[in-house]
Amino acid sequence: MQKTLLFLGLLITLGATAQSDRYTAAMQKNITLLDSAKTIDQLQSLAGTFDRIGDAEKTQWLPYYYAALAQTWVGWNPETKDKDGNAAKIKSYLSKAEAIEKNAETYAVENMLSTQQMLMDPQTRWATNGKDASDALQKGMSIDPNNPRLYYLQAMSLFGTPPQFGGGKDKAKPVFEKSIALFKSTQPKPLYPTWGLPQAEQGLAQCQ
């Protein structure tokens, strides 16, 4: 009897370990690929891969987050023509992630999604999508006031806004600096996002 229990316990432990090893390995491999991905096809294919991992795992928000993130990079690519269609894809991945967990990182993607939607037609969309983008930053910061990526995104918004509208290099510079300081002082958990430091440094350089 004792042997049987031991055997059963063993099987379960083994199974679980094998499962999480497979997950960690797949995630690490694809996160590395995402860091170096450049073309729309590469990014799109990674978004699909992360989405599949998410669908198979069912309880992890990170795969969906990365799927949304990869799709967001597609959105920033000037060659992407159907930005509304792309935004719909980002949204579908992001809402799967947010159904599991809403946190500072998902709000960062939400900010980029709304910003991309707004930039398609700023004159008519700033009142709606622009508002959503700023709300996402505020909500993210209220959850994690020390998230470097949220400050990087805020700095980018200020950088892109003409001084006449309350933006500009002078306004963006201190926020870039704050973001870089936070990047250097925080240590992300395994598999958690790390992107943003080089971009923030580049942004700061442009403010000089």
Added chain:
Amino acid sequence: MKEMRTPALFLTLLLTAGGLTAQTTITGTVKDGKGHPIRGASVTIKDSYDGATVDSLGNFRFQTTEKGTFTLVTTNIGYNPVEEPVSLSGVPIQLHIVLKEQLSELKAVTITAGSFTAGDAKRGAVLSSLDVATTAGSNADITAALKTLPGAQQVGEQEGLFVRGGAGYEAKQYIDGTLVNNPYYSSVPDIAQRGRFSPFLFKGTVFSTGGYSALYGQALSSVVLLESIDLPEKSEIDATISPIVIGAGTQQLAKNKQYSYGASYNYVNAAAYFALVPQDADYFRMPQFHNGDANFRIRTKSGGMIKYYTTFAYNDLGLRRQDWDSLNMKDAFGLTNHNWYNNLSWRDYIGNGWKMDLGASYSTNLDNLGQQVQNAMNQPQSFPDSVFWMSFKNFNIDQRQDLSQIRGVFDKKLGTLSAIRFGTEYWYAYNYQRYKNPAYNTDSLFKFHDNFNSLFLESDIYLTNALAAKVGVRYEHSTVINKSDIAPRVSLAYRTGPEAQVSLAYGVFYQKPENSQLFYTANVGFTKATHYIINYQKMSRDRIFRIEAYYKKYEDLIKTVPINYFYSTYNNSGTGYAKGIELFWRDKKSIKNFDYWISYSYIDTKRNYLNYTEQLMPNYAATHTASIVMKRFFTKIKSGVNLTYTWATGRPYYNFMLENAKYNLAEQGKTRDYNSLNFSAEYVPSISNPKARTFIVLFASVSNLLGYNAVYGYNFSYSGLYKQPITPPANRFYFIGCFLSWGVDRSQDAINNNL
């Protein structure tokens, strides 16, 4: 470690896993129904990590280590997912998957034949609400802005929209579904009046130049559908200061954002302006306008809206102009108007895909007007019978128009996009006119009541995202003429390319004769127009190109049957047609921060109506009309500059003289071409300071900058020997104003926090 105690078991497990690593390669294509590749679609072995994303050629390829029977899922946003079983055994599998596009509001075609949509949240909108306000020459008058679109004539001597060969009264305005009886300030002879409603009251405007929906009727040529704003974005107080107008108002939005209320008042007095800018006419009573309005809006629990809007207006003016029969006499015209308008609407969702739109409206309009012939000393003149036509220029009219309406429309969604809707409306109209002529001791009273009823049924049918149809029918009955009609309406849209589509529209439209005719006879029927429209449109986010051709047939138009110089009766023997081609091009992309649109209309139209002696081109129609509207905002100086240039060929004019109770065409001709360059500029200093509590806009405009002398037509003397040109009261119109608002501007917060 427990694992170490049972190495054999662990090994076995590993071996089993190893045994499964014989891989199956799956390749294939994913395309849509038309064979176009679906880039970015995802192909997945359900509940595994294995799968692939489709490339730009529609191909995919991946390997899987799974073995056995699994489900392969292919998905892409906007398409119905496809699942199919696959047997994984190491043998390569090739698949050709076809995904069917979902019906979606974003991708489906919209019917564009005969209609221009303006609004911020509207799909296929041609103009935004702000465009209406910032079109140079419009001075925030909705009708003036709509006149820069194809289809509308440049008529400057009368208010109204003269669309595609139709007279001004053939175009009607509806607010939240109910008809507006007096959309313009009361007529002054030969001077067009502004609309009563500010463009800032509305979130959406549809300008139909023909072929419109069965939900609306009683307009032979055009409807303007105005949709009022739901809740305001913020609470605020605003003020207007200008040499012509002062005003103040407030909008209060509840903290829970579920209801709002507001009121405003403004006062217009032209005295200071006329002292600075001389007018052709001699104003003996300076134009004064008092306008007050109030509203409340409530959001219901189910997401519907209840809205009430009321406005009261009083205005008074008096002016003297040269008489056209006697050059040493003047005609002094005076007008006092009271107008009260009320609109209550309730839109709600009542479950199971049903939506209801209920509306009620009441308006009353009272005009007291009179004319007097005066000599050079401004003394009233009376005339002997030998010059009886002069005696008819001395008169007083008191008139009143009341209209009460109720309307209900029920709408049921069928599937994703298709819908069926039906409804009814009832109008009760009371019209009264008292005419007095001192020379003949005339004191005539005309009045009538009308109970007008309509029933309508309409269906939106979407066969695919690329093909849509709207089919409707409308029944109308009017008691004053005791006639009924049935008007069918059909329109279709078909997508011919990624951003291109063709639309067709057909419809029959009926309209009651005008009040001025019904006062004399009720023995008339509905006037009738049939529209055929074909439209091609290519629209991307920053560019719109439209070309539209139409044919319109008029039947049963009202003809005047003269009894004597003053009295006439009417019948329905008039006919006419209009056909034409119109172009519209808007481009916000080619030049940065610069936005322009170009409209061109060609029309061939003739009609035999009223006192016309034969089929003639109506005196409000010009063969060619073109407008270019330009807008540029300079962020550095926080200012915007707008220019509108309009050109139209000359319009015909006629002198129909009455001889032996019959009209003769004594003289005809064509006016010169019409040109007008309008300029406006705005300066928005507070835009740089998003935290500013006071938001300021300085606005200046000049209409007819180049001072072109417009001639709209001629007034003929009784003898027919002298004709006096109809011209605007002043060559140019100037406006400067300062608009202030105080409030928490949420949109500014959005810029501040986000950009």
